[in-house]
Amino acid sequence: MPPQGKRADMVTISDVARHAGVAVSTVSYVLSGKRAISATTRQRVLASIGELGYHPHAGARALASRRANVIAMVLPLRTGMHLPVLMQLVTAVVTTARQADHDVLLMTADEGPAGLRRIAASAMVDGVLVMDVEMSDARVPVLRELGRPSVLIGFPADPTGLTCVDLDFHLAGARCAEHLAQLGHTRIALLGAPPVVYQRDTGFAHRTRAGFLDAARRLRVAATARPCGESPDDARAAVKQLLDDDPGVTGVVVHNEAALAHIAAALPDAVSVVAICPDQVAVSAWPPLTAAVLIPAEELGRQAVSLLMRKLDGQPVPESTLLGPKAWFGAGASVDGRVTGS
Amino acid sequence: MPPQGKRADMVTISDVARHAGVAVSTVSYVLSGKRAISATTRQRVLASIGELGYHPHAGARALASRRANVIAMVLPLRTGMHLPVLMQLVTAVVTTARQADHDVLLMTADEGPAGLRRIAASAMVDGVLVMDVEMSDARVPVLRELGRPSVLIGFPADPTGLTCVDLDFHLAGARCAEHLAQLGHTRIALLGAPPVVYQRDTGFAHRTRAGFLDAARRLRVAATARPCGESPDDARAAVKQLLDDDPGVTGVVVHNEAALAHIAAALPDAVSVVAICPDQVAVSAWPPLTAAVLIPAEELGRQAVSLLMRKLDGQPVPESTLLGPKAWFGAGASVDGRVTGS
DNA sequence: GCCCCTCGTCGAAGCGCTTCGATAAGACTG
DNA sequence: CAGTCTTATCGAAGCGCTTCGACGAGGGGC
Numbered sequence: 001m002p003p004q005g006k007r008a009d010m011v012t013i014s015d016v017a018r019h020a021g022v023a024v025s026t027v028s029y030v031l032s033g034k035r036a037i038s039a040t041t042r043q044r045v046l047a048s049i050g051e052l053g054y055h056p057h058a059g060a061r062a063l064a065s066r067r068a069n070v071i072a073m074v075l076p077l078r079t080g081m082h083l084p085v086l087m088q089l090v091t092a093v094v095t096t097a098r099q100a101d102h103d104v105l106l107m108t109a110d111e112g113p114a115g116l117r118r119i120a121a122s123a124m125v126d127g128v129l130v131m132d133v134e135m136s137d138a139r140v141p142v143l144r145e146l147g148r149p150s151v152l153i154g155f156p157a158d159p160t161g162l163t164c165v166d167l168d169f170h171l172a173g174a175r176c177a178e179h180l181a182q183l184g185h186t187r188i189a190l191l192g193a194p195p196v197v198y199q200r201d202t203g204f205a206h207r208t209r210a211g212f213l214d215a216a217r218r219l220r221v222a223a224t225a226r227p228c229g230e231s232p233d234d235a236r237a238a239v240k241q242l243l244d245d246d247p248g249v250t251g252v253v254v255h256n257e258a259a260l261a262h263i264a265a266a267l268p269d270a271v272s273v274v275a276i277c278p279d280q281v282a283v284s285a286w287p288p289l290t291a292a293v294l295i296p297a298e299e300l301g302r303q304a305v306s307l308l309m310r311k312l313d314g315q316p317v318p319e320s321t322l323l324g325p326k327a328w329f330g331a332g333a334s335v336d337g338r339v340t341g342s
Numbered sequence: 343m344p345p346q347g348k349r350a351d352m353v354t355i356s357d358v359a360r361h362a363g364v365a366v367s368t369v370s371y372v373l374s375g376k377r378a379i380s381a382t383t384r385q386r387v388l389a390s391i392g393e394l395g396y397h398p399h400a401g402a403r404a405l406a407s408r409r410a411n412v413i414a415m416v417l418p419l420r421t422g423m424h425l426p427v428l429m430q431l432v433t434a435v436v437t438t439a440r441q442a443d444h445d446v447l448l449m450t451a452d453e454g455p456a457g458l459r460r461i462a463a464s465a466m467v468d469g470v471l472v473m474d475v476e477m478s479d480a481r482v483p484v485l486r487e488l489g490r491p492s493v494l495i496g497f498p499a500d501p502t503g504l505t506c507v508d509l510d511f512h513l514a515g516a517r518c519a520e521h522l523a524q525l526g527h528t529r530i531a532l533l534g535a536p537p538v539v540y541q542r543d544t545g546f547a548h549r550t551r552a553g554f555l556d557a558a559r560r561l562r563v564a565a566t567a568r569p570c571g572e573s574p575d576d577a578r579a580a581v582k583q584l585l586d587d588d589p590g591v592t593g594v595v596v597h598n599e600a601a602l603a604h605i606a607a608a609l610p611d612a613v614s615v616v617a618i619c620p621d622q623v624a625v626s627a628w629p630p631l632t633a634a635v636l637i638p639a640e641e642l643g644r645q646a647v648s649l650l651m652r653k654l655d656g657q658p659v660p661e662s663t664l665l666g667p668k669a670w671f672g673a674g675a676s677v678d679g680r681v682t683g684s
Numbered sequence: 685g686c687c688c689c690t691c692g693t694c695g696a697a698g699c700g701c702t703t704c705g706a707t708a709a710g711a712c713t714g
Numbered sequence: 715c716a717g718t719c720t721t722a723t724c725g726a727a728g729c730g731c732t733t734c735g736a737c738g739a740g741g742g743g744c
Contacts (some may be wrong), residue, residue: 009489010465012700023724028702035703038722055463059404060700063729068401073448075433083425091417094450098457103466106415106448108436115440121397123352123730124445147351232628354730365694370732377733380692402730405699465700 011054020048031056062123070103071308072125074116074139076132077109082257085278085297086132089153092301093129100309102126113142120148127308129153133164135203149311151304155203159320163311165304168322169204169276172293173211175325176253176274179291181219183272185251188216189242190225191263192255194234198227208255208276222246228256228263235262243268251290257281264289282328294326353396362390373398404465412445413650414467416458416481418474419451424599427620427639428474431495434643435471442651444468455484462490469650471495475506477545491653493646497545501662505653507646510664511546511618514635515553517667518595518616521633523561525614527593530558531584532567533605534597536576540569550597550618564588570598570605577604585610593632599623606631624670636668 017024022041029035030045037045048054062068073093081089094104105125107115116139119125126149130139133154140156152164173190180188190212192198193205209225216223224246228238238259242249252267254260255276264273264287272290275282282292300323307317359366364383371377372387379387390396404410415435423431436446447467449457458481461467468491472481475496482498494506515532522530532554534540535547551567558565566588570580580601584591594609596602597618606615606629614632617624624634642665649659 009463010700011463013702014700024701025703025725026723029723032702035723036721041722053459053463055460057405057700058464058466059401059410060729061702062401063399063405063731064700064702066702066729070447083429086429087425090448091450094448095452098453103461104448105412106432106436106446108433110437111440117395118397119445121351121353121395122400124400352730355732356730366731367695367733368693371693374732377693378691383692399730402699403732405701406730406732408699408732 010057011052013054013056015052016045016048016054019052020045066123068124068126069101070105070125071097071305072105072107072116072119072128074107074109074128074130076134076137081132082278082281082295084280085295088278088297089131089301092298093305096302096305100305102309109139112138116142116146120146126312127151129304129308149308151308151311153300153304155320157203161319163307163317163319163321165300165307165321165323166204167295167300168324169207170211170214171322172276172325173208173213173253173255174215175211175293175327176276176291177212177215177219177221177223179274179327180251180253180272181216181221183251183290185221185272187222187246187248188251188253189223189246189249190253190255191228191238191242191259192225193227194229194256195227205255212253228254228259230256230258232259232262235259236266239263239266260285276325279328290329292328294328296323296326299323352399353394355396355398358387358390358394358396361394362387408465410466410468411443412447412467413439413647414447414449414458414461414470416449416451416470416472418476418479423474424620424623424637426622427637430620430639431473431643434640435647438644438647442647444651451481454480458484458488462488468654469493471646471650491650493650493653495642495646497662499545503661505649505659505661505663507642507649507663507665508546509637509642510666511549512553512556513664514618514667515550515555515595515597516557517553517635517669518618518633519554519557519561519563519565521616521669522593522595522614523558523563525593525632527563527614529564529588529590530593530595531565531588531591532595532597533570533580533584533601534567535569536571536598537569547597554595570596570601572598572600574601574604577601578608581605581608602627618667621670632671634670636670638665638668641665 013027014024017027020027022045026037026041027045030037030042073090097104107119116128128143128148128150130143130150130152133140133152133156135157137156143150144161150163152162154166155164177188190209192209197205213223213225226238226242228235249271251272251274253274253276254263257277260275260277260281264285267273274291275285275289276293277295278297279294282289282294303321303323307321310317355369356366359369362369364387368379368383369387372379372384415432439446449461458470470485470490470492472485472492472494475482475494475498477499479498485492486503492505494504496508497506519530532551534551539547555565555567568580568584570577591613593614593616595616595618596605599619602617602619602623606627609615616633617627617631618635619637620639621636624631624636645663645665649663652659
């Protein structure tokens, strides 16, 4: 008897070939479209495939074609990201990958560099998507060394030679200042991330602040920016200090999801509040926001995957892609601020 | 010239064999441990592996061994779960799977049954882990039909023939009643999930209520249970009605994360509040909780994976596994209520 | 000292798929 | 109508790994 008699439930390409009365290679070409196949033959083969419920064996395919049709998605250990946003991102990634006929392998960063090396060397994935990258991210040097196609969501300190996607925080900060200026405010302030985030060099915090201050200067409105802790007490303290320093402030930008509610509660009712935050946080904020700049999580995911797919196909892609922030106004209207390239 | 000259970066098993001066099969046996290999040979082979940086080609291995060493993790479309809990769960799953030398393929439920079938038929994964299962979950019949090893986190209406893991909500409800009784309360109440959840037949809500009421009866304390909406208004309304109906209530159990804060705020200070909720919600609740019964997310993930691994090894596993709730007391001490089998 | 084991190793046969010639059978030339 | 192209299909050679059977070399038992 043969080694282990083929498992009952496995339909192979040669079953299909026999059933359709053609050669194995013909079936393969029907599936891949890499050679011309006559319409009649194609029909017959496709019919057999449907009838037998054939699905190609992923391993065999990967072995022969040197393409696994799987990408890895690396989650950070401790995410700096708001979880609902992360989930949206993940969902968008998986969905988009599937549309490009790829599956997604999930890795947490805690396997470290060795994990990335293993995944790459075992030819298990064709490319890597790294989520929530920070300025000095330990995963970045490994990616460089690996030399596999990869795309980062977020920017490390030095993105040279990599492919990165992120919200354009500079633009987001500017939009907030512009919005407040348009409403007639002349003294505005930014309450940002906790001090530790600025110290940790987490790019986005700095970029937001710079965008905010630059725009304010350009628009000739008085603006200050300060960090803000995440706890209710920190939030209250930051607000108090802000009002002490400049009692004339009438518009505040909050770039700190965790503290948003407490900040908004501590501010006088007359002050307009604009936040940079995820959709869900914005709509459910109380007291209600004047406006918000939303994080385009889905688009981030989609863009990241399509960039990776292009890299897998050997096409050139821009090193950095910045997505325009979406604006949201208290009423509920939603306006797009479209993509900027690079 | 050969078809496509081997890619420079790929080290194969025969490279290792040559380098170590043994046969390919010997290397394989060193790696798998399926046949005895002399210590000296093993050393030599392992040394070569390290030196060359060899990692077996996942596809080739899957093809030859009929084992992909990958499991699929299916996320629900719209999760009934608290996101931080989901993340803990996911992390635990990935980590545990890696310890058992498996990787995790991420699927969202939106590919539907076809996705599961594809994944199974393509031999891409050896087993399936389904998260956050609900009473009448569309994914359950597919799993039955598929006949691949699978483990569910959460219980469907009819778990016959499946393998399910979940928190023991009945016990959790009982623990809450017991705790309040021990503190001397004689009139207690449960505020549960929104009415719609009870109607949707989502198992856990009913089980908690039953556990709570049973224990109260056993302990001879007066107890009532009622659903509670998630909005601040619903929460306030539920509390008002509760106090109207039974002004003598001194202890309340809350099994509703979303409404917890509003319920606690609306209750008189003198009332003790116990919650069934994730760790993070418990410690950050304000006003502070008297105690909490925590959802053992990590253990849930670990158990689910190890059950799946046992199934993959052909070992028998119990149909249902209920994990004992962890108790947490206001002070910060944390006590384990260990696993119950089945 | 002969036979039978066990132990450690090797060679070869696939696993299911892709891909590269090769090859008939027409479709055009001139 | 001989010669040259296409076009559609086939056969076979791997892809890198696991696993089965074979086999030589020692180690008892009697």
